[in-house]
Amino acid sequence: MKTFIDQLFAQLPTQNAPGLALAVVQKGKCVLQQNYGLANLAENTAINSSTVFDIGSTAKQFTAACVALLIENGDLNLEDNVQTFVSNLPDYGYPLQIKHLIYHTSGLKDYLELAYLRGMDEHAYYNTAYALQLLLHQPDLNFVPGDEERYSNSNYLLLGHIVTQVSGQSLREFAHQHIFEPLGMHNTHFHDSFAEITPHKAVGYLPDPKGGYQEFTSKIDVVGDGGLYTTIEDLTRWDQNFYDNQLGKQNPDLIKLMGTPGRLNDDTAFEYGFGLILGNHQGKTVQRHGGAFAGYCAELLRFPKEKLSVIVLANLATLSPWTIAEQVAEVFLGNAPLPSVAWAPAHAPTSPSLQLSKELLTQYTGGYDLGAATPLEVIQEAGQLLLKYGAEDILQLTPQAEGIFTEPEYNIVIEFKQSKGARVPFMVFRTPDQEIIAAKVPINHHVDIEGLKPYTGSYYCATLKVVYDLFVTEKGLQLSIDFNPPFLLHITDTDFAEGKIGSFRFFRNNDRSIREFTLNTGRADYLQFIKL
Known part of the structure; x- marks a missing residue:
C-alpha cells in the first residue's frame, strides 16, 4: 500500500520544494503517515508529523464544535437571534438565527469579499474588530435568511465572536480548554495574533512566475472562519473523536449534531452540517471540508460508514489536497486510483523545455x-x-x-x-x-471610446466607504480602487458590465446621464455606488 502511495506522489518535485503531510485513519487507527517536501525552503527543514500548517476554512468545523458544546450545555440554542450576541448588528427585517450562521443560510455578505472590494487583499492587515465593522455597515442581506444556502466567511466570523460573548473566553481559549486539551491536540490553536511565533510552522508558498517559489505572509488577525494552526498528527486525534466522542458530556449526540444537514425555509435539506460538507464520493457517504489561505491548503475527507479518513495538509497554494485525498481514499477503498493530472500543475513554473512552432x-x-x-x-x-x-x-x-x-x-x-x-x-x-x-x-477588440465616456466618473459606496474611479483608455473602460492597479470592465449589454470583481448594472437619470451602479459579486450583492 505504501509503495503504491509513493508512486502516486512521484510527480511531486522532490528537491527544494514545498510539499505536504498525509495521514490515513482507518477504524480509529492511523495506518499511514507520509511527508513530502520542505516546510521551510530557506532553512531546508523537512515536513514531518509535527509540522504546523494553517488549514484555512477546514477550521470551520472546530468553531462549529465550540458552538455545539455550548448548545449541549444549554448556553446557546440554534433558534437564538444573532443580534442578541452581536451588538449593533442591523435589524434586517427577518429573524437571523444561530442556525443560519452554522448552515450558511444567513444571507450575510462575506467580510473577505467586502475587504477586497475596499481595495484590501490577503496581504493587508486587519483584525476581527475591523471585519465586524464591515458587516455592521451593511444594511441589507444577499437574501432572506433560510431561503438559500450560500457560503460566507462572515457566518463563522460571527460564530467565533458569539462563542466569546457566551463563554467569556476568547475562541482560542475556549477551543483549547474544551477541545484541544481533552483530545491531546497539543500543537493546535486558533492563531489570533499574526505576529506570534509558532514553533515548527511551515511557510506558505506560491509559485514564482520566474521559477521557484515565493513566500506568502498574511497579516489578517481574524479567527472563526479560519485561522487554525494544527498538525497532521493532531488532526488524526480529532478524526478519531468522531467515532468515540470524548468532548463535553462524551455523548455521541454531539457528533450526530455536527453531521446533521441543514434545511431551508421550504424544508429542503442540503449538504452542509456543522462546518462539514455532507455528500458522497463514488456512491459512498462523506463528511469533508477543505481550506486554502495564504499559501496553505488542506482537506479532511471522511467516509463514516467505512471508518476511513484521509487528511492532507500542504504549504503550496497550487496543490489540490481535495483531489489528492480522493485518490488516496480510492486506494484504501480498493478501487482504481483516479487520474492524477488534476494536481500535476502544482509543480513550480520553469522555463518550458517543450518548444512549439x-x-x-x-x-x-x-x-x-x-x-x-x-x-x-x-x-x-x-x-x-x-x-x-x-x-x-x-x-x-x-x-x-x-x-x-x-x-x-x-x-x-x-x-x-x-x-x-x-x-x-x-x-x-x-x-x-x-x-x-x-x-x-470570435473576439471583438474594437473599443468605442465615445460610447464608454458616459460611464466615467467617481462613484461612492456609503456602506463600504470607498470611491471607485471609472475612466476610458485605448484599452476600454477601466476601474481603479485607491492605489490598486486598474482593471477593465467589459460592457456586455446596455448598462451592464462584467469585471474581475463582479457584475455591474448602471442606472440613468431622466436626461440619460448615469447616476449610479450596483455591484454583485456572488458573496456580496446589491452594493450601491452613487456617482459624485
Whole structure:
C-alpha cells in the first residue's frame, strides 16, 4: 500500500520544494503517515508529523464544535437571534438565527469579499474588530435568511465572536480548554495574533512566475472562519473523536449534531452540517471540508460508514489536497486510483523545455466560450501562449505536450482538441473543481471610446466607504480602487458590465446621464455606488 502511495506522489518535485503531510485513519487507527517536501525552503527543514500548517476554512468545523458544546450545555440554542450576541448588528427585517450562521443560510455578505472590494487583499492587515465593522455597515442581506444556502466567511466570523460573548473566553481559549486539551491536540490553536511565533510552522508558498517559489505572509488577525494552526498528527486525534466522542458530556449526540444537514425555509435539506460538507464520493457517504489561505491548503475527507479518513495538509497554494485525498481514499477503498493530472500543475513554473512552432500556437489563439459574460481569450506573445481570463487577468501557459498546457497559480489544465472541419475548434478547461468544454468564438477588440465616456466618473459606496474611479483608455473602460492597479470592465449589454470583481448594472437619470451602479459579486450583492 505504501509503495503504491509513493508512486502516486512521484510527480511531486522532490528537491527544494514545498510539499505536504498525509495521514490515513482507518477504524480509529492511523495506518499511514507520509511527508513530502520542505516546510521551510530557506532553512531546508523537512515536513514531518509535527509540522504546523494553517488549514484555512477546514477550521470551520472546530468553531462549529465550540458552538455545539455550548448548545449541549444549554448556553446557546440554534433558534437564538444573532443580534442578541452581536451588538449593533442591523435589524434586517427577518429573524437571523444561530442556525443560519452554522448552515450558511444567513444571507450575510462575506467580510473577505467586502475587504477586497475596499481595495484590501490577503496581504493587508486587519483584525476581527475591523471585519465586524464591515458587516455592521451593511444594511441589507444577499437574501432572506433560510431561503438559500450560500457560503460566507462572515457566518463563522460571527460564530467565533458569539462563542466569546457566551463563554467569556476568547475562541482560542475556549477551543483549547474544551477541545484541544481533552483530545491531546497539543500543537493546535486558533492563531489570533499574526505576529506570534509558532514553533515548527511551515511557510506558505506560491509559485514564482520566474521559477521557484515565493513566500506568502498574511497579516489578517481574524479567527472563526479560519485561522487554525494544527498538525497532521493532531488532526488524526480529532478524526478519531468522531467515532468515540470524548468532548463535553462524551455523548455521541454531539457528533450526530455536527453531521446533521441543514434545511431551508421550504424544508429542503442540503449538504452542509456543522462546518462539514455532507455528500458522497463514488456512491459512498462523506463528511469533508477543505481550506486554502495564504499559501496553505488542506482537506479532511471522511467516509463514516467505512471508518476511513484521509487528511492532507500542504504549504503550496497550487496543490489540490481535495483531489489528492480522493485518490488516496480510492486506494484504501480498493478501487482504481483516479487520474492524477488534476494536481500535476502544482509543480513550480520553469522555463518550458517543450518548444512549439509559432504556426501551431497561432492555431490555438482566439476566444473560447466558458459560459461567462466575457469569453476567455488565448493570445500569443514572444513564442508563448497567454490566457486572458476575465476582463484583464493575463496568465502564462506552459506547454506539457502538443495541445496540452498548464497554469500553476490557479492549477489550470487546458487541452486543445481537434475535430473534423477545423484544427482547433474547442478546448477542455480543467481546474480541481470543474471541467468545461469551451467552443471557439470570435473576439471583438474594437473599443468605442465615445460610447464608454458616459460611464466615467467617481462613484461612492456609503456602506463600504470607498470611491471607485471609472475612466476610458485605448484599452476600454477601466476601474481603479485607491492605489490598486486598474482593471477593465467589459460592457456586455446596455448598462451592464462584467469585471474581475463582479457584475455591474448602471442606472440613468431622466436626461440619460448615469447616476449610479450596483455591484454583485456572488458573496456580496446589491452594493450601491452613487456617482459624485
